[in-house]
Amino acid sequence: MATERAVLCGYYGMGNMGDEALLASLLEMLPPHITPVVLSGNPQFTRDRYGVEAIPRKAAFEILPNLRSAGSFIWGGGSLMQDSSSALNPFYYGGLMGLAQQLGLRTIALAQGLGPLRRPWTQALTRRCLLGCDAVTVRDRTSASQLHNWGIPFTLAPDPVWALESRSPKGFWDLPAPRVAVVLRPHPLLTPSRLDRLIQALAALQTATDAAIVLVPFQPSQDLPLARTIYSQLSEKCYLWQSDDPRALKGLFRGVEMAICMRLHGLIAAASEGCRCWGLSYDPKVSQVLAEFDLPGWELADLPQESTTISQAWLEHYANGDPLSQTRLQATIDRARLHQEALVQALL
The missing domain is CATH 3.40.50.2000 (Glycogen Phosphorylase B;)
Known part of the structure; x- marks a missing residue:
C-alpha cells in the first residue's frame, strides 16, 4: 500500500502529559502506511520524543502546504471543541478541520470529549465540522448523547490512554x-x-x-x-x-x-x-x-x-x-x- 501523509492536530507540545499520552496513543494506532505530521507547540520536543515530523501548530505558512500534501487530517483526542477555557479553541481547531475538509482531505475526529459548548456559534461550528468527518469517535456518554441529538454517526469507547503501552520509569x-x-x-x-x-x-x-x-x-x-x-x-x-x-x-x-x-x-x-x-x-x-x-x-x-x-x-x-x-x-x-x-x- 502506498504511503500517505496525515496531519495530526491536538494540544500537543504544550507540556501537558495527558495530551502527550493521547498523542502517544494515536501514534500507536496509526497503520504502517500512514506518515504522521504533528502540529505541535514545541516541534523539536515532538520530533525528539516520538521520532516523527512536526511543525509549529500556528504557523500557517507551514500548515497549509502540509495539508495540501496530506491525505488525512486527524483531531487526535481530548476536549478540543470546548469554549470554557477560551472561545478561541473551537475557532482554531474548527478552522483547521474546516480547511482540511475544503481541501478534500479525509477527516477524522478521534477520541473526542465534546464541550462544554456554551455559545450557539461554537455549537454550530462543532456540529458542522463533525458532520463533514469520515469517522467520529468519542470517549464519554455525554459527548455521545450530543452526537446522537445532532444525528451524527459515532463510535463510543473509553479514552485511548487506557490502552497506551506503559514503560518502566528510570530511577x-x-x-x-x-x-x-x-x-x-x-x-x-x-x-x-x-x-x-x-x-x-x-x-x-x-x-x-x-x-x-x-x-x-x-x-x-x-x-x-x-x-x-x-x-x-x-x-x-x-x-x-x-x-x-x-x-x-x-x-x-x-x-x-x-x-x-x-x-x-x-x-x-x-x-x-x-x-x-x-x-x-x-x-x-x-x-x-x-x-x-x-x-x-x-x-x-x-x-x-x-x-x-x-x-x-x-x-x-x-x-x-x-x-x-x-x-x-x-x-x-x-x-x-x-x-x-x-x-x-x-x-x-
Missing part, C-alpha cells in the same frame, strides 16, 4: 516504598482552604502508613508550583517526580500503593496500571470516569470540611480498597481499542 524504583502518588492541578475550586485540608490529610496518611508521597505534576508549567507548595509542608519522605515521557509517567503507577488524582489522565493512567485510585473532581469528565468505574472520590466543591475525615477515608482505601479487577480492566482496554479500529477503517 523511580529507587524511591522508598510504599508510595502514594498525588496528581493535583491549580483550579478555582482548589481554594487555599481546601488545599490546606488536603495537605493536612496527606500528612496524616503519611504518618499512619509511613508511605512516601510522590507529587507528580502532569503539566509542570501549571502544576509544579502547587507541587512545591505541598512538598514544603510534608516530611522528608516526599518527592517530586517529573517526566516528559507519557509512557514512563503511566508506568510509575505500577509502583505505587495508591494514587490521589485531580487530572483526568492521571486517574486513567493509575487505574489502567492496576493502582488503587481516589479522585478529586473539578470537571464533569473526571466525575464521569469516577462514576463509570465505581472509583471513590469527591467533587472538590463537596470536599469534607475536616482534614481528619479526608485522611480516614484515604487510609481505609489504602488498607482495604481494591483496584479495578483484571477482568474489568482488560475489558476496558479492549473497548478502548475501538478507536483504533475506527481509525484504521477510515484510513483504508
